[in-house]
Amino acid sequence: MADLFTGPHTITADIVKEHGLSESEYEVILDRLEREPNLTELGIFSVMWSEHCSYKSSRRHLGKFLTTSDRVIQGPGENAGVIDIDDGDAIIFKMESHNHPSYIEPYQGAATGVGGIMRDVFTMGARPIALMNALRFGAPDHPKTKSLVSGVVAGIGGYGNCVGVPTVGGETNFHPGYNGNILVNAMCVGLARTDNVFYSAARGVGNPIFYVGSKTGRDGIHGATMASAEFDDDSEEKRPTVQVGDPFTEKLLIEACLELMATDAIIAIQDMGAAGLTSSSIEMADKGGVGIELDLDDVPQREEGMTAYEMMLSESQERMLMVIQPGKEQLAFDVFEKWGLDVAEIGRTTDTGRLVLNHGKEVVCDIPIAPLADDAPNYDRPHTPTEKRDILQAHDVAAPQDQNEALLKVMTDPDMTSKRWIWEQYDRHVMADTVDSSQSGGDAAIIRIHGSDGPTNKAVAITTDCTPRYCYADPVEGGRQVVAETWRNLTCVGADPIAITDCLNFGNPERPDIMGQFVGCIDGMNEACRAFDYPVVSGNVSLYNETNGVAIPPTPAVGGVGLISDLAHVKTLKGMRPGETLMLIGA
Amino acid sequence: MIARVYVGLKPGVLDPQGRTIAHSLNDLGFDEVQDAKQGKVIELTLSGDDREAAEARVKEMCETLLANTVIESYRIELDD
Amino acid sequence: MIARVYVGLKPGVLDPQGRTIAHSLNDLGFDEVQDAKQGKVIELTLSGDDREAAEARVKEMCETLLANTVIESYRIELDD
Amino acid sequence: MTTAVIVFPASNCDRDAAMALKAATGKAPRMIWHKDTSIPDDVRFVVVPGGFSYGDYLRSGAIAANSPIMRDLKRKADGGLAVAGICNGFQILTEAGMLPGALMRNMNQKFVCRVSRLRLANAETRFTRLYDAKNEIDIPVAHHDGNYFADDETLKRIEDNGQVVFRYSDNPNGSRNDIAGVVNKAGNVLGMMPHPERAIDSLHGGTDGKLFFQSILGSL
Ligand SMILES: Nc1ncnc2c1ncn2[C@@H]1O[C@H](COP(=O)(O)OP(=O)(O)O)[C@@H](O)[C@H]1O
Numbered sequence: 001m002a003d004l005f006t007g008p009h010t011i012t013a014d015i016v017k018e019h020g021l022s023e024s025e026y027e028v029i030l031d032r033l034e035r036e037p038n039l040t041e042l043g044i045f046s047v048m049w050s051e052h053c054s055y056k057s058s059r060r061h062l063g064k065f066l067t068t069s070d071r072v073i074q075g076p077g078e079n080a081g082v083i084d085i086d087d088g089d090a091i092i093f094k095m096e097s098h099n100h101p102s103y104i105e106p107y108q109g110a111a112t113g114v115g116g117i118m119r120d121v122f123t124m125g126a127r128p129i130a131l132m133n134a135l136r137f138g139a140p141d142h143p144k145t146k147s148l149v150s151g152v153v154a155g156i157g158g159y160g161n162c163v164g165v166p167t168v169g170g171e172t173n174f175h176p177g178y179n180g181n182i183l184v185n186a187m188c189v190g191l192a193r194t195d196n197v198f199y200s201a202a203r204g205v206g207n208p209i210f211y212v213g214s215k216t217g218r219d220g221i222h223g224a225t226m227a228s229a230e231f232d233d234d235s236e237e238k239r240p241t242v243q244v245g246d247p248f249t250e251k252l253l254i255e256a257c258l259e260l261m262a263t264d265a266i267i268a269i270q271d272m273g274a275a276g277l278t279s280s281s282i283e284m285a286d287k288g289g290v291g292i293e294l295d296l297d298d299v300p301q302r303e304e305g306m307t308a309y310e311m312m313l314s315e316s317q318e319r320m321l322m323v324i325q326p327g328k329e330q331l332a333f334d335v336f337e338k339w340g341l342d343v344a345e346i347g348r349t350t351d352t353g354r355l356v357l358n359h360g361k362e363v364v365c366d367i368p369i370a371p372l373a374d375d376a377p378n379y380d381r382p383h384t385p386t387e388k389r390d391i392l393q394a395h396d397v398a399a400p401q402d403q404n405e406a407l408l409k410v411m412t413d414p415d416m417t418s419k420r421w422i423w424e425q426y427d428r429h430v431m432a433d434t435v436d437s438s439q440s441g442g443d444a445a446i447i448r449i450h451g452s453d454g455p456t457n458k459a460v461a462i463t464t465d466c467t468p469r470y471c472y473a474d475p476v477e478g479g480r481q482v483v484a485e486t487w488r489n490l491t492c493v494g495a496d497p498i499a500i501t502d503c504l505n506f507g508n509p510e511r512p513d514i515m516g517q518f519v520g521c522i523d524g525m526n527e528a529c530r531a532f533d534y535p536v537v538s539g540n541v542s543l544y545n546e547t548n549g550v551a552i553p554p555t556p557a558v559g560g561v562g563l564i565s566d567l568a569h570v571k572t573l574k575g576m577r578p579g580e581t582l583m584l585i586g587a
Numbered sequence: 588m589i590a591r592v593y594v595g596l597k598p599g600v601l602d603p604q605g606r607t608i609a610h611s612l613n614d615l616g617f618d619e620v621q622d623a624k625q626g627k628v629i630e631l632t633l634s635g636d637d638r639e640a641a642e643a644r645v646k647e648m649c650e651t652l653l654a655n656t657v658i659e660s661y662r663i664e665l666d667d
Numbered sequence: 668m669i670a671r672v673y674v675g676l677k678p679g680v681l682d683p684q685g686r687t688i689a690h691s692l693n694d695l696g697f698d699e700v701q702d703a704k705q706g707k708v709i710e711l712t713l714s715g716d717d718r719e720a721a722e723a724r725v726k727e728m729c730e731t732l733l734a735n736t737v738i739e740s741y742r743i744e745l746d747d
Numbered sequence: 748m749t750t751a752v753i754v755f756p757a758s759n760c761d762r763d764a765a766m767a768l769k770a771a772t773g774k775a776p777r778m779i780w781h782k783d784t785s786i787p788d789d790v791r792f793v794v795v796p797g798g799f800s801y802g803d804y805l806r807s808g809a810i811a812a813n814s815p816i817m818r819d820l821k822r823k824a825d826g827g828l829a830v831a832g833i834c835n836g837f838q839i840l841t842e843a844g845m846l847p848g849a850l851m852r853n854m855n856q857k858f859v860c861r862v863s864r865l866r867l868a869n870a871e872t873r874f875t876r877l878y879d880a881k882n883e884i885d886i887p888v889a890h891h892d893g894n895y896f897a898d899d900e901t902l903k904r905i906e907d908n909g910q911v912v913f914r915y916s917d918n919p920n921g922s923r924n925d926i927a928g929v930v931n932k933a934g935n936v937l938g939m940m941p942h943p944e945r946a947i948d949s950l951h952g953g954t955d956g957k958l959f960f961q962s963i964l965g966s967l
Contacts, residue, residue, distance in 0.1 A: 105657045157858050161889070162799040164759020218599050242657050244596070246603035248802025251757045303599060316601065340610065340756065425858045427889045429945050430797075432763040448950065454766065567950070574952075593708060604804040608709065608733075611801070611810045617728055619721075622712040625805070628673060629688060632702040641699075648697055653688070680896060683854045683921060732813055735806055735842060738849045738896060 011036055019046035025377055032371040040309045040357065040365045045372065047275035047313060048282060051543055054376040057509035058541045061522045065536040066529040071498050072537055073194060079120040079271065080190075081537025082197055083499050085563045089449060090194045091460055092126035095134070095187035095503040095559045097542035102184040104242055106151025110184050111159035111245040112317050117188040118163065119271035122254050123320065125198040125261050126190025129431060130447045131160045133170035133186050134464045134503070134557040138179030140414045145174070148182055149422075155245075156186065157425040162247035163254070167426035168437040168445035171464055174414040180547025185503040187559040189462055191449060198261060200270040200280075202288035202323045202349050207267060209281075209292065209347040210329075212336050213253050213319035216277070217302035219243040220315030249318040249341070256339040257320065265328035272319040278312045280321040281347075282355060286373040294347035296359040308357055308364040323349060383515035386475050435459055435570060436493070442572045443489035446564065459564040461495035468553035475517045475554055479524025486560030487532055494571045495562030497532065502539040502558045507551025509543045517554040518543075525556060534560075588633045589666040590645045594654045595626035629653055638665055668713045669746040670725045674734045675706035709733055718745055748964060750776040751790040753820070755811045759798035760834065760944065767944035768794065771960040781814040786823055791967045793820065797834030797889075797942060807850060807892040808838030817843050829963055830936045831874065834890055837928070837938030846931055846938045847905055848897035853890070854921025860889040862953065863941055864916040865927055869909045872930050873966040874937045877958040884955035886941035888919055888927075893940040895922035895929075905929060913939055937963075 016026045019042055029037055029045050037045065047053060055062065067075035073090055074082035080094035098113025118128050133156050138145050160167045165188075202209075220243050260266060268288065270280040277299070285292040296311050306314075324332050329345065336343035350356070355372075357365035400406035410416055423438035433455065435446040444463040449456045465485040471478030483500065490497040504521070507514040529535060545552040564570055596602050602624055609623035631648075633641055645663050654661040676682050682704050689703035711728075713721055725743050734741040750768045754761045761778065768776040776794070779786060786793060800811035811817075817839075824830050824845060832840035840846045853859060862885050870880035878884065897905065902923060905911055913928035920940070928939030943956030 105655065107655075108658065154857070161858055161891070162757065162802055164757065164798055214601070217601055219601065244601040244603065244658060246601060246802070248603060248607065248757055248799065248804065251759070251799070251802075255756075302601065424861055427858070427860050429860070429887055429889060429942075429951065430759050430763070432766055432945060432948070432951070435950055454769075595708070595710075603802065605709075607801055607804040607810065609711075611732065611805075611813065612711075612728055615728075615731060615813055617724065619714045619724065620711055620728075621714055624710045626708040626710065628675070628706040628708050629685075630675075630704045630706070631689075631692075631700055634699045634701055644697065644699065648692055648695075648700075651695060652691060679898065680851075681921075683852050683856065683894065687856050732805070732809060735809065735849055737841075738851065 011039070011042055015042070019043065020050060021046050025049060028375055032375060033367060038364070040312060041367050043309050043313050044278050044365065044367070047278050048372045049376050052274050053279050055541055056377040056379050057381050057543060058504070058518070059378050060380060061519055064522065065526050067535050067537065069499070069533055069535045072535055073197065075535065075537045076539060078199060079123045081499060081501060082124065083537060083561065084194060085449070085458070085460065088194050090192045090197060091189060091561055092121050092124050092192055093187065093189040093501055093559065093561055094120050094538040095185055095464070095501045095557065096120065096540045097503050097505060098184045098186065099182060099505065099542055099545060101242055102152055103148070103182050106148050107155035107158065108242055108244050110152040110155030111247070112243050113184055113186045114156055114159040115245045115247065115250050115317055116273055117186045118165065118250065119273070119320070121188045121190035122257055123198065123269055123271045124192065125196050126192035127258060128165045128188050128190045128254065129433065130189045130445065130462055131165050131167040131186065132445070132462055132464045132559060133167065133184070134466065135170065135172045136178045136183035136555060137174050138182065139176040140174050142176070142179045152182070152184055153422050153425055159245055159247045161427040163251045164430050166428050166430050166434050166437070168428050168434055168447065169462065169464070172419050172422060173468070175468070175553060177553040181545045181552050183505050183545070183552065183555055185505070185557045187464055187501065189460065189561060196261065198266060198269050200268055200284050200287055202268045202284040202290050202292065204267065204349055205290065205351045207326055207349045208324045208329055208345050209294065209349065210322045210324050210332055210343060211299060211319065211346045212256070212322065212341055212343045214246060214249050214316055215300040215302035215342055216306070216311055216314045216319070217316050218306065218310050218314060221310055221313045243315055243317050246318050252339040252341055253318060253320060256336050256341055260332060260335045263328070263331060265325050265331050267323040267325055269320060269322040272321055274315060276314055276316060276319060277321070282369055282372050284321065284323065285355065285369045291350035291352035291354045291356070291369065292347060293350050293356040294358070296357055298344050298346045300342040300344050308359040312357070381509050381515045382512040383519045384512040385516050386513070386520055389473060435567065436572045436574070440572055440574050443492040444495065446493055446570060446572070448567065457567050459567055459570065461490045461493045461562040461564055462559065463489040464557060464559045465489060466555055466557040468555045471517065471521055471554040471556060475520025476524035478554070479521035479556060480528040482556055482558045483525050483528035483532070483534065486558050487534060490560050490562035492571065494569045495564045497534055497560055497562040499535050499537045500529070500558050500560045502536060502556060503542065504539065505542045505545055505552065505555040505557065507544065507546045514551055521554055521556045525558070588636055588641055590631045590633055590641060591664040591666070592629045592631065592645065592649055592653050593626060593662045594629065594659050595624065597658055597660050600658045641665060668716055668721055670711045670713055670721060671744040671746070672709045672711065672725060672729060672733055673706060673742045674709065674739050675704065676738055677740050680738045721745060748772050748774065748791055748967065749789045750792045750794070751779050751786060752776050752794045752796055753779050753781060753816055755781045755800035755814060757799045757802060758796050758835070760796040760942070761798065763944045764794045764796040764833065767947050767956070767960055770947055771964050779816060781811065781816050784815050785819045786816070792829045792963060795830065795832040795836030795839050797836060800835055800839065803892070806842065808835060808842040811839045812842035821845060824936050827935055829873065829967060831963065832938040833942055833944065834940055837940055838892060840936065840938045845936050846929055847901050848895055848929065850892050850940070851894040851896050852892050853894050858891040859919045861887070861919065863888045863919055863927070865913045865941060866916055868911040868914045872912055872934055872937070874930065874959060874963045875912055876966065877962040883916060885946065885953045886943055886956055887945045888941045890920070890940055893920040893922065895926040897923060908932060912937060913941065
């Protein structure tokens with residue numbers, strides 16, 4: 001078996017296909033390598049060029065977004081976006097989807113989604129201060145809905161509560177269009193100092209590379225690939241593709257990383273998300289324009305006999321990769337050991353521009369890094385605009401016969417009913433800075449900024465929004481509306497909206513009508529962003545959300561963040577009293 | 588009739604609880620502990636006395652509720 | 668050597684988890700379920716091969732950490 | 748006055764507790780790492796904070812209860828040192844045998860985070876002496892394992908001794924006798940599931956937790 005992973009052998013068309021690579025993509029690999037890849041190398045190309053990592057269907061459209069303003073410190077392109085909120089404080093935030101894993105195993109899928117988005121944020125030097133979640137389930141009476149809702153909610157709470165970051169808001173909708181494909185989008189907001197933000201670009205030659213966190217196991221390795229028996233000696237038990245989260249280790253990672261970040265020991269840092277060791281090492285090398293050499297024997301491993309292929313593609317959770325300042329190795333070891341984390345020096349930066357992997361005294365991978373990023377597929381998928389429909393005029397709709405019944409119908413709609421059952425399972429107050437959260441039913445959550453000397457008089461407002469039915473009816477208008485809604489929600493609580501993150505959930509991009517929805521929504525969102533000077537600083541795309549050829553409603557979830565400079569000017573729904581005047585403002 | 592269902596994580600699935608228990612036993616001076624795994628036992632009291640039928644039913648209970656077969660495996664034992 | 672520690676609630680201690688399981692099984696149509704109790708199994712991999720010594724040590728682990736004897740009782744099984 | 752907060756891995760409410768102590772005493776508390784072996788002699792009051800020490804793995808509070816620092820905490824508490832365990836801290840103190848009973852999984856199996864209305868079952872303890880026994884107070888709860896259990900005999904004993912300090916008006920977790928907080932026999936060690944440290948700033952909604960800290964600190 002070993003030579004399948006290392007030695008000379010033929011990569012068959014089937015193997016290429018199982019790795020989700022097209023023939024033409026494989027041609028590019030052959031051309032860049034000037035030889036056949038071995039299986040490990042093929043695996044690395046396949047994950048780097050997957051939709052998930054390369055954004056091959058969406059990249060050219062995401063490029064249109066407004067991404068700068070005088071408050072943006074870092075826009076899209078890093079683990080999360082960074083904005084300036086004055087006084088040397090920065091807010092770092094991002095939203096991400098974990099749809100498919102949450103459908104397969106709701107508790108763990110949702111939990112690891114929360115864990116992943118938190119890592120994106122603390123990787124950049126921020127202490128996570130708030131979590132939000134945007135959830136979309138199928139019809140309430142669909143047989144799977146009940147257990148999906150309870151599993152997802154328990155998973156989000158189970159992870160966030162344990163790590164000790166408040167989950168302060170979100171949204172939950174029900175629609176038959178999500179019966180076979182729920183959406184679990186999680187957002188994390190963190191607080192850092194503007195002069196202590198960390199990036200992923202590796203620098204220097206010969207600098208040590210550290211691995212920290214949980215050991216690597218065979219978690220989530222390529223469903224398709226692993227199913228084929230030829231890679232798998234002991235396949236009596238089909239390996240689960242679902243990862244189990246370990247929020248306790250995540251909490252230790254946060255504390256340990258922030259402690260080390262307070263020194264000058266870290267040159268670059270990157271969490272291991274999807275395609276863990278592969279994407280983290282390649283992103284660090286590519287951004288820094290250096291090469292990387294890893295000794296896989298030194299990678300902390302949870303199971304015996306792991307191959308290079310398995311280690312590079314493992315999606316084990318709660319792991320980080322960092323380039324350490326030479327001479328600071330001991331300091332790093334001390335901090336991580338204090339927090340009881342597995343830590344190992346597993347390689348070094350080089351000046352070759354190549355990714356070299358050593359395993360068992362052999363070189364098992366030696367490929368140039370630039371093509372992995374530069375030559376990643378970038379498709380201009382055909383897209384047909386969604387047909388305009390006639391506007392539904394109020395006078396075309398019959399007035400309700402019975403006002404009480406109409407009101408009851410609205411109030412008992414699953415989208416309108418109280419979500420208390422959900423948010424009571426989330427710790428909304430830990431960290432003692434929650435000014436307003438789900439509980440009050442307000443438009444945005446409000447979190448006080450906690451400086452190094454204690455609480456300040458400043459706060460951030462956070463909201464997530466999306467109305468998929470508008471996007472379905474008219475993607476451009478729906479896209480505008482999503483962004484505008486977050487803007488209104490932030491404004492309503494007294495905040496100045498600053499920037500957004502997004503999570504673009506759509507169906508199969510290879511279908512022109514779906515691609516049309518995608519492009520339409522982006523165009524609409526972008527128009528609104530430009531109109532408000534309200535840039536996109538981070539985000540995530542989730543495509544192929546379909547079951548049996550039926551796509552989910554187009555769901556570009558947006559998370560907005562605004563600044564409240566003086567807590568005295570906060571406005572919430574709390575404290576209303578009988579006899580007060582209600583006013584309706586606007587169109 | 589009593590049925591006992593043992594539910595444990597499938598091999599290869601991360602067991603954070605087990606790992607933490609092993610560490611903590613080591614910290615307490617139990618150096619001989621090399622590894623720990625945590626599982627569940629569910630003891631069911633059942634009416635009826637047809638063992639074979641009971642076994643089939645309990646299997647069905649495991650598949651629908653008692654075990655999360657995506658990550659867990661189970662084993663059934665019957666007593667009288 | 669493998670030691671298996673079974674930890675369960677003492678009689679008389681209400682078992683909310685067990686109760687919920689029994690209810691849910693009834694709801695799912697498993698009417699034969701009269702009662703359910705949930706316990707833990709902790710499987711320890713131990714170095715050394717002196718069974719008697721191991722048993723004494725595992726007992727100590729239970730008393731110190733693995734069981735809360737205010738509400739739980741335990742039982743130890745040793746394999747080779 | 749010098750106070751202290753014990754910090755275990757994943758004691759998430761250590762900062763919250765420290766803020767409350769600082770607000771009450773004007774002085775930041777000492778943060779004591781779980782691996783330390785002694786509590787400094789100048790410390791007059793110790794908070795074992797809420798959170799998820801060791802991820803709540805095995806049983807909530809069980810692993811923390813065996814930490815090195817706990818031996819000295821027990822010794823000093825036996826000598827009269829004032830100690831309050833909040834939420835996970837309460838679980839740790841029961842696991843350590845410093846308080847009677849145990850905290851089990853909430854009756855409905857779910858984590859619960861809400862403001863809970865409490866009745867003062869005993870307004871004469873050192874921790875509650877500034878409260879008016881007639882009043883009810885609003886303090887947030889946030890826990891998964893807050894279902895207080897003690898066997899009949901223990902329950903009778905602590906009830907007879909006046910060791911039950913707080914009761915829920917709207918029992919959120921199935922606790923026997925609606926118990927939300929208890930003290931030891933000597934009255935210097937208290938455990939409670941609700942979080943008084945989350946009710947000291949009107950920004951968060953309520954300030955009913957203030958008198959808790961003022962009561963105990965004023966009695967030292
Ligand atoms: N819909 C989007 N809008 C704006 N930026 C996006 C969007 N999707 C992805 N990005 C940006 O592309 C980069 C790569 O995203 P992703 O692969 O999700 O990050 P990670 O490396 O954490 O997995 C990130 O900087 C992200 O902010």
